[in-house]
Amino acid sequence: MAQYGAALYRKFQVYQVFGANTNVGKTIFSTLFSRAASRNQGERSWYLKPVSTGPLDDADVRHIGRYAPGVQTQNFYQFENPVSPHLAAQVEVPNESLLEKTASQIHTNAQNGPGFMIVETAGGPHSPGPSGTSQADLYRPLRLPILLIADSHLGGISTSxxxxxxxxIRGYDIDGIALFKEDVYQNADYLQQYFHESKVPLLSVEQPPPAIKPSSADQAAMSTYYSSVSESPSVTSFMSTLTDRHLQRIDRIENMAASAYSRMWWPFAQHRELSPQSLNTIDSAYGDYFQTYQKPKARKQDGTESLLRPTVDGSASWWTQGLGHGNPDLMLSAAHAAGRYGHVMFASGVHEPAMELADRLISTVNNPRLNRVFFSDNGSTAMEVGLKMALKAACERYGFSPSKDQVDILGFKNSYHGDTIGSMDMSEPSVYNEKVPWYRGKGFWFDCPSVKMRQGKWVIEKPEEQRAGLGKPSTFGSLQDIYSAERDSSADAEFYKTYITSTLERLTQKEKRKFGALVLEPVILGAGGMVLADPLFQRVLVNVIRSSSHLFSASVDSKASSASVTTDPFDWAGLPIVADEVFTGLYRLGHPNACELLHFQPDISAHAKLLTGGLLPLSITAASESVYNAFLSDSKVDALLHGHSYTAHAVGCAVANTSLQQLADIDASGKWDAFKSDWSGSTSILGQLKTAFSDIAKSKPTLLKPDGTPQIELQVWSQWSQKFVEDLSNHTQRVESVWALGSVLAISLKDGSGKGGYTSNVAHGLREALYEGVDGWNIHSRVLGNVLYLMTSQVAQEQDVRRWEKRVRTALGV
Structure with a gap:
């Protein structure tokens, strides 16, 4: 969805008129409002009917022009047939075109100084526009305040x-309701009481006189009607209330940051570095954009520029946003589940949304090892649950004592699994946990080689301790080559196997340490610095662990050691493998699960963020049957005693089902083909073969080896263009390296001070340049030390991503 700024001007009021139904008097009320604004407030008035149907002589713009002569009328599309706009249209009118014209016209009118504008729809809220899209959804990106014309006819209470x-439910503000008076049904009296608590002002006026002949007499009667009603005290009061609500909205937005600064405590922020001026006030969001308050220094001071501007949600709202803000399908799923269930406790129970989600999640990740799902509320908790599962399973198999033995985990440096105490203990000491008194860091963390593009070449950079055995960094012609299973027979693979094996032998045999799990973020180590891990290293580590049960059971008796041998190909071996797919899973990287790209399947995986498309907090920890069996006994103390009040809350589960279905539909629809083609070179025979294999691989069920790993190599691609990534990597004056995969882009900037990592400030300048923006829009982004990352949604359009790329180029001077 291209950017459209919500129209909010200090001295220019603009409203969208929706009717509860057809034939409720939208145009008559639009005429009354326009006349009243011109006469009572001395303002210029505009009337816009973007799409109109019916004979030109009966067009609404002509009605307005006849009875409100001071009002400037506008119309974009006039279709002769008096039917639904999508049927009247002889050619399809794209939503983008209609929205762009409407937004541009509002902005143009606002440049003329103080004024009042009506944008009138055709039919009811769900009458389709020319493209067939419901008008309530079609105009939502503009989020104009609504004047709803209620229905005074029989049945009108219900329709209104x-x-x-x-x-x-779609996020509109309804600033006023209006309808005609009538004595039979008395809809106005009922609706006045119904909307009293919502504090929405309701205006009821006398009905216009019935049509008479000749036309001159009819026009004279209507002129008298308009003159009388538009000057009536009720209309004058209604218009005054609209102005008050308009000014109150502006006041709330302008003062929100200062009020928040005095009482709120923000995450991941040193508050001595914050100020009211540095806070980002978000009025609404839709698609890939926030509508944010544009501070005075960033806009004109004559009142002709909107106080709001579109801001690209460049962090995907902390990695949660995948299906666009304001997604109507997600909203309706939430509303239905809220109406059907609210929240119902899940202990020893089940409900349909949870049952459906359990089946759908297992089907989506398509990992035959996983058979059980445990619900929680966020990624950190999901990982803590996964850790409990893994450690219990290892302790049971190897005879470790949970109360006496120190059982550690294996993981990666630069890892991050959340901020609960148990999740923090899965990561090495870092800025996130070093000041937390209870943190103990119970593990050993491998330093993983990382993938980068530097000066147009893909390289794998090894940590210093590994360089002696491998020499200079490995270079590759493409990102796809780095993910190829052909690397399993490379010198890198042999070195990794030897290095990992010797490290594990030292830890378990010489240092006598006990381990209960391998915990990893597959493919990308996120909050630790957006490190793109060498997939071969992660894969070899998993393979070595799964073939090394003797190392982890060496310190216990032979009975426990023999118990570690299993003939079930889906049973865990060596150590339970716990995959933190909270960030990288569920199509973030273009595939249902990130481990597919690594050619292995975990025994436990955690999922959140994209699980609900960014609408609600919910997480799932999926586990194998063999892990689950470790908790079975005759004693409740052996159970997984974990949970929270909102476990498997029905609203979240219902939204997650819709989210996963939409993501799967996008994957199958070909909507990502343009992005994939850019990264596959599909014009070549080899590229076409890769694309064909990718299509086979994403079909269900995936072709699997007996151990559950995929037989088909998946395509590696990104929504960020190859040329863009290459150009950034060649900007050696400022850029140290860059990479892109799926929806994620990470730019590592050079820091001349020698500081690196999370405490570096070198990326702040780029972040501020993107946020400053030009041409009425900007980009919100986040930094991790010297790394600035950007993230698209899974529904982002190619033309929009390319527009964002251009803005990044400008900010960097590329």
Whole structure:
């Protein structure tokens, strides 16, 4: 979705008129409002009907022009047939075109100084626009305040309330409701009471006179009607209330940052570095954009520029956003589940959304090792649950004493698994945990080689302790080559195997340490610095561990050692492998699960963030049957005693089902083909073969080896273009390295001070340059020390991503 700024001007009021139904008087009320604004407030008035149907002589713009002569009328598309706009249209009118024209016209009118504008829709909220999209969804990116014209006819109470709820659930502000008076049904009296608690002002006026002939007499009667009603006290008061609400909205937005600064405590922030001016006030969000308050220094001071501007959600709202803000399908799923269940406790129970989600998640990740799902609320908790599962299984198999033995984990440096105490203990000492009194860091962390593009070449950079055995960094012609299983027979693979084996032997045999799990972020180590891990190192580590049960059971008796031998290909071996896919899973990297790219399947995996498309907090820890069996006994103390009040809350589960279905539909639809083609070179025979194999691999079920690993090599691709990534990597004046995979882009900047990592400030300048913006829009981004990362949603359009790339180029001077 291209960027469209929500229109909010200090001295220019603009409203969208929706009708509860057809034939409720939208144009008559638009005429009344426009006349009243011009007469009572002395403002210029505009009327826009983007799409109009019916004969030109009966067009709404002509009605306005006849009875509100001071109002400037505008119309983009006029279709002759008086039917639904999508049927009247002779050619399809794209939503983008209609929205762009509407937003541009609003902005143009606002440049003329103080004024009042009506944008009138056609039909009811769900009457389709020319493209067939419901108008309530079609115009949502603009999020104009709504004047709802209620239905005064028989049955109008129901249609009016339904229209109100449809608009509210989509995030619209309804600033006023209006309808005609009538004595038979008395809809106005009922609706006045119904909307009293919502504090939405309701205006009821006399109905216009019935049509008479000749036309001159009819026009004279209507002129008298408009003159009388538009100057009535009720209309004057209604218009005054609209102005008050308009100014109150501006006041709330302008003062929100200062009020928040005095009472809020933000995550991951040193508050001495914050100020009200540095806070980002978000008025609304839709698609890939926030609508943010544009501070005075960033806009004109004459009132002709909107106080809001579109801001690209460049962090995907902390990695959660995948299906666009304001996604109507997710909203309706949430509303339905809230209405059906609210929240119901899950202990020893089940409900349909949870049952469906359990099946869907297992099917989506397509890992035959995983058979059980445990619900929790966020990624950190999901990982803590996974750790409990793994350690218990290892202790049971190897005879470790949970109360007496120190049982550690194996992991990676630069890892991050969350901020609960147990999740912190899975990571090495870092800026995230070094000041936390309870942190103990119970593990050993391998230093993983990393993948980067530097000066147009893909390289694998080894840690210093590994360089002596491998020499200079390995270089590759493409990112796909780095993920190829052909590397399993390379010199790198042999060195990794030897290095890992000798390290494990030292830890377990010489140092006598006990380990209960391998915990890893597959493919990308996220918050630790956006490190793109060498997939071969992660794969070899898993393979070595799974073939080394003797190392982990060496310090216990032979009975425990023999118990570690299993003939089940899906049973865990060596140590349970715990994959933290909270960030990288569920299509973040273009595939259902990140471990597919590494050619192994974990025994336990944690999923969150994209699980609900960014709408609600929910997480799942999936585990194998062999891990699950470790908790079975006759004593409750042996159970997995973990949970929280909102375990498997029905609203979150329902949204997650819709989210996973939409992600799967996108994957199968070919909507990512343009991105994939850019990275596959599909014009070549080899590229076409790779694309064909990728299509086979993503079909269900995936072709698997007996141990559950995929037989087909998956395509590696990104929504960020290859040329863009290459150009950034060649900007050696500022860029140390760059990489892109799936929806993620990470730019490592050179820091001349010698500081690196999380405490570096070198990326702040680039972040501020992107946020400053030009041409009325900007980009919100996050930094991790010297690394600035950007993330698209999974529904981002190619033209939008390319526009964002251009803005990054400008900010970097590329």
């Amino acid at each position: 309330i339904s229209a109100y709820e449809s608009l509210k």
